[in-house]
Amino acid sequence: MISSHKKILISWFATLYLFCAQVIYSENFPFPGERPPDPGFHAFVGGDIQVTPDRRIKSGILLIRDGKIEKAGKSFEIPSYYREWNCSGKTIYPGLIDPYLLSGKEDSALLSLGHEQTVLNNSNLSFFGLPKNSDQNSVSKFGISGVHPERNLVDSMNLKEKSWKEFRKYGFTSAHLASSEGIFRGTGPCILLHDNSEQERILKNEVAQLIAFDPVGRESSPSVYPNSLMGVLSVIRQTFLKVQHAQETLTFEKRNKVGKPLHIHSGMQSLIKTIRPKNKTSTWFESGSMLMHRKAIEIATDFNLNKVVLILTGDEWRRPDLAISKHHDCILPLNFAAIPNLPRDDDWEQISLDQLRAWNNAPALANLVLKKSKSFSFTTSGCNPGEFHKNILKCIANGLPEEEALASLTINPAELCGISNLGGTLENGKLANFFIVEGSNYFVDSPQIHSTWIKGIPDKFSLRKDSLNLPQISAPKKNSQTVDLQRKVKGPVKDPVLVLFQNFHLWTSEMEGILRNHDILVENGQIKAIGQNLAAELTKGAEIIKGKGKHLTPGIIDCHSHAMILGGVNESTLPSTAMVSISDVINSESINIERQLAGGVTTCNLLHGSANPIGGQNAVIKLRMGASPEELFFKAAPAGIKFALGENVKQANWGDKYKTRFPQSRMGVKAFFENRFNAALSYRDKREKLIGEGKPHLRDLELETILEIIEGKRLIHCHSYRQDEILVFLRTMESFGVRVASLQHVLEGYKVADEIARHGAGASTFSDWWAYKFEVYDAIPYAGAMMHERGCVVSFNSDSPDHARRLNLEAAKAVKYGSLSEEDALKFVTLNPAIQLGIDSKVGSLKIGKDADFAIWTASPLDYRAVCDQTWIDGKLYHDIRHARKRDQQRKEERENLLAKAKKQLGESNNKEATESAKQKFFRLSLEVACDLYTHSCRSHDCLKQGGNLK
Numbered sequence: 001m002i003s004s005h006k007k008i009l010i011s012w013f014a015t016l017y018l019f020c021a022q023v024i025y026s027e028n029f030p031f032p033g034e035r036p037p038d039p040g041f042h043a044f045v046g047g048d049i050q051v052t053p054d055r056r057i058k059s060g061i062l063l064i065r066d067g068k069i070e071k072a073g074k075s076f077e078i079p080s081y082y083r084e085w086n087c088s089g090k091t092i093y094p095g096l097i098d099p100y101l102l103s104g105k106e107d108s109a110l111l112s113l114g115h116e117q118t119v120l121n122n123s124n125l126s127f128f129g130l131p132k133n134s135d136q137n138s139v140s141k142f143g144i145s146g147v148h149p150e151r152n153l154v155d156s157m158n159l160k161e162k163s164w165k166e167f168r169k170y171g172f173t174s175a176h177l178a179s180s181e182g183i184f185r186g187t188g189p190c191i192l193l194h195d196n197s198e199q200e201r202i203l204k205n206e207v208a209q210l211i212a213f214d215p216v217g218r219e220s221s222p223s224v225y226p227n228s229l230m231g232v233l234s235v236i237r238q239t240f241l242k243v244q245h246a247q248e249t250l251t252f253e254k255r256n257k258v259g260k261p262l263h264i265h266s267g268m269q270s271l272i273k274t275i276r277p278k279n280k281t282s283t284w285f286e287s288g289s290m291l292m293h294r295k296a297i298e299i300a301t302d303f304n305l306n307k308v309v310l311i312l313t314g315d316e317w318r319r320p321d322l323a324i325s326k327h328h329d330c331i332l333p334l335n336f337a338a339i340p341n342l343p344r345d346d347d348w349e350q351i352s353l354d355q356l357r358a359w360n361n362a363p364a365l366a367n368l369v370l371k372k373s374k375s376f377s378f379t380t381s382g383c384n385p386g387e388f389h390k391n392i393l394k395c396i397a398n399g400l401p402e403e404e405a406l407a408s409l410t411i412n413p414a415e416l417c418g419i420s421n422l423g424g425t426l427e428n429g430k431l432a433n434f435f436i437v438e439g440s441n442y443f444v445d446s447p448q449i450h451s452t453w454i455k456g457i458p459d460k461f462s463l464r465k466d467s468l469n470l471p472q473i474s475a476p477k478k479n480s481q482t483v484d485l486q487r488k489v490k491g492p493v494k495d496p497v498l499v500l501f502q503n504f505h506l507w508t509s510e511m512e513g514i515l516r517n518h519d520i521l522v523e524n525g526q527i528k529a530i531g532q533n534l535a536a537e538l539t540k541g542a543e544i545i546k547g548k549g550k551h552l553t554p555g556i557i558d559c560h561s562h563a564m565i566l567g568g569v570n571e572s573t574l575p576s577t578a579m580v581s582i583s584d585v586i587n588s589e590s591i592n593i594e595r596q597l598a599g600g601v602t603t604c605n606l607l608h609g610s611a612n613p614i615g616g617q618n619a620v621i622k623l624r625m626g627a628s629p630e631e632l633f634f635k636a637a638p639a640g641i642k643f644a645l646g647e648n649v650k651q652a653n654w655g656d657k658y659k660t661r662f663p664q665s666r667m668g669v670k671a672f673f674e675n676r677f678n679a680a681l682s683y684r685d686k687r688e689k690l691i692g693e694g695k696p697h698l699r700d701l702e703l704e705t706i707l708e709i710i711e712g713k714r715l716i717h718c719h720s721y722r723q724d725e726i727l728v729f730l731r732t733m734e735s736f737g738v739r740v741a742s743l744q745h746v747l748e749g750y751k752v753a754d755e756i757a758r759h760g761a762g763a764s765t766f767s768d769w770w771a772y773k774f775e776v777y778d779a780i781p782y783a784g785a786m787m788h789e790r791g792c793v794v795s796f797n798s799d800s801p802d803h804a805r806r807l808n809l810e811a812a813k814a815v816k817y818g819s820l821s822e823e824d825a826l827k828f829v830t831l832n833p834a835i836q837l838g839i840d841s842k843v844g845s846l847k848i849g850k851d852a853d854f855a856i857w858t859a860s861p862l863d864y865r866a867v868c869d870q871t872w873i874d875g876k877l878y879h880d881i882r883h884a885r886k887r888d889q890q891r892k893e894e895r896e897n898l899l900a901k902a903k904k905q906l907g908e909s910n911n912k913e914a915t916e917s918a919k920q921k922f923f924r925l926s927l928e929v930a931c932d933l934y935t936h937s938c939r940s941h942d943c944l945k946q947g948g949n950l951k
Helices: 002-025 229-256 266-272 292-302 353-372 385-397 402-407 411-417 481-488 591-597 666-692 701-710 723-735 749-759 783-789 803-816 822-827 831-837 881-908 916-921
Strands: 041-045 048-052 055-057 061-065 068-073 083-086 090-094 096-103 172-179 184-186 190-192 202-204 208-212 282-286 308-311 329-333 375-379 434-438 449-454 457-460 498-507 514-523 526-531 543-546 551-554 556-561 601-606 614-617 619-622 639-644 714-720 742-745 762-765 794-796 854-857 868-873 876-880
Touching: 096 375, 096 411, 172 184, 172 208, 172 411, 172 449, 184 266, 229 266, 229 292, 229 701, 282 292, 292 308, 329 353, 329 411, 353 375, 353 385, 353 881, 375 411, 385 402, 498 854, 556 742, 556 762, 556 803, 556 831, 591 601, 591 803, 591 876, 601 803, 601 831, 601 868, 614 666, 639 701, 666 701, 666 723, 701 714, 714 723, 723 749, 749 762, 749 783, 762 783, 762 831, 783 794, 783 803, 794 803, 794 831, 803 822, 868 881, 876 881
Parallel strands: 041 083, 048 090, 096 172, 208 282, 282 308, 308 329, 329 375, 498 543, 498 551, 556 601, 639 714, 714 742, 742 762, 762 794
Antiparallel strands: 041 061, 048 055, 061 068, 090 434, 172 190, 184 208, 190 202, 434 449, 449 457, 498 514, 514 526, 551 854, 601 619, 614 639, 854 868, 868 876
């Protein structure tokens, strides 16, 4: 009995002490009638408690004390000094966390690379002979626009001015604020989403270093480096090389005790923390393209960035095998498109299958990312909280488990942001960040949020339905067909180990000429035998393709293409962009691959544009439809680079504000080549000296590339027109001991054909294009035949995704203009371009040991009535006209089904609740699709009139 009284007295004194202590030490002692301060002791009784995504306590008790979770359980004694809240019929959830809430400016938006029709061909107003913009030093410590790794949103924004009430209405209690500006965007804090300026908001000062593949140079006029996607990737690599060099120099200085140490500015210090062995800061990539996620991972691997997070685009349904990795965490926006309410039936005819697929597949993507990624989290960036909640319900209706949906909003983002010890669950010791919802489930059409608590302080909301302004929606039915249908059209139609092509007319492009009624045997992707009656030597299991008089030629090779390139063909800002590479931006999803296969094309030389005297590195690819960008590479092809002469590089037709970039004259072009080649030789001398002394040296991507040319490791393919420029260029290159691999266009080459042949350069020209600008007025259709007769290796190229589909007919024009034999004419698009690209030992003709790259034609390939029946690459069938017709019919039916589904859904709701951004998103295209809609050609005037790309 005495013991019981003692317990009561002790409890009473404890309560009195705690109350008095709060009153005595309160800085804001209330006046009579004022609301007293919250004592900080709360007990939530009778409600369901969702402690973690997979653990729920039914009718439990949650205690919080001084802003932290004290205890959560089923049944236990509640201290008398706790304020009790009756939560019967309610559910308590952990506060939601947004791991990538874009901030820093009013119109912060996710990176959108696919929606620019044209890219301005602008130049920096000051060039100092180096691959940097010196007038940008004041805004970037690295001397490049958009490179600001030292920035932190804590320093640059007033957190007190931001209101987060709309987020709290949907249960959000914390967020990582991410900058939306620049390439290296710096870091941002993880904050609490309350509006009380007197409370501490910041949970963590720095979460991650953010890197975006944003061509920020486009925002300037004239534009500055980088203004292309490949330019951005070069900037990122060169920046990390500078960081690596700084680390190596610091190590060297420490070991050798040098006098004056290297100065490390704040930007360098910020990036050093992202590289092993430090790795104090993780690195998050927003690539803006589903294909560019692989490039982000490649960069992270190259520079030892092992804490990598990928910000997805929502287009990953296109190729999840390429875009999502089991080894990396992902953040997925939920900015879904809304079906437009089109007024007329013929308006619907303008809606493409790709637009309908993007709309239909978006809600199912979350479940796909769940299965294929290391972990994934959601972000509200790109939509408002109400729209976000509506879209997450669509994800759940399309297969995403509710438990995983909750994890993607709590424990997963908490882990990514490094605040797992503070939030994400309702476990003991964590911050009292949670929200209380009426009923048993948050994931309903109109969740009735009773209150949201941040560090134990509530924000209560009205429980009327109209107060949340949430429309009633019906979850869409699960659709598992679309992604499968999309994937069925990828890859080869057939992949036999052994195949005999029997009784064909073989256009060998060799000394044998045309072999009538011959066979060709292919094994493991290579030509094994050529002859007659080869069927007798076959083993069982071989596939036989009967020719029945059809014609079989080597696969067509396009020596000058700008198709299948993402994010701009030109890095048009600097006169030397040798550091950028087309291989970084190959579009393996381009419809042009399919179309050009239908024209018998098997190999393409993807070239940088012609906006600079020294352009970017090229990429030779095989059109292996369905392969990754890396798998498209023709690995046996020598490295190459695009050079250019003439009006484009001296900016003759760019406009009055493009008059300050060097060079502005043809003689300046020659001087510039000499400058950069001598700079490369000087770089080599300095590098060898430093290596010999055991000192670290800074790699320069531009000068290393030019040095490869001098050392014979990289071929030059030079855009050219006028005879005088051609001669000056060849002599300049000869002075450095360099042989030019090919002169592209070379429309006045017939005037200096002997000099071209003597130098050993190939001539890759047009069949009959002329007079499309001043410097080509002297072009003639006989040029190809004339150069051929003078001993030049001549090819005809497309310079156009559309033209590439009919290169066989371009070759036929060499018979009309110049009276070449049909065999020699076909070599203009087979063997000769292979020689120019240095791949003639592998492709270009029908010869034992070469790759089995063929085109099969219904008639002579030079006949305008001929149709490409099949196209084979490496012994695999990639185009078959019968399969193509069947595929097109399937696509037609798929589009009709999706169109009916869209119209039905539109009829079931008036679509008034859709936001303007959701309606606009329906018409916005992914980068992989947008790049196919605007063709690039050296012959187009539109690139000048509309500010488009110069080629």
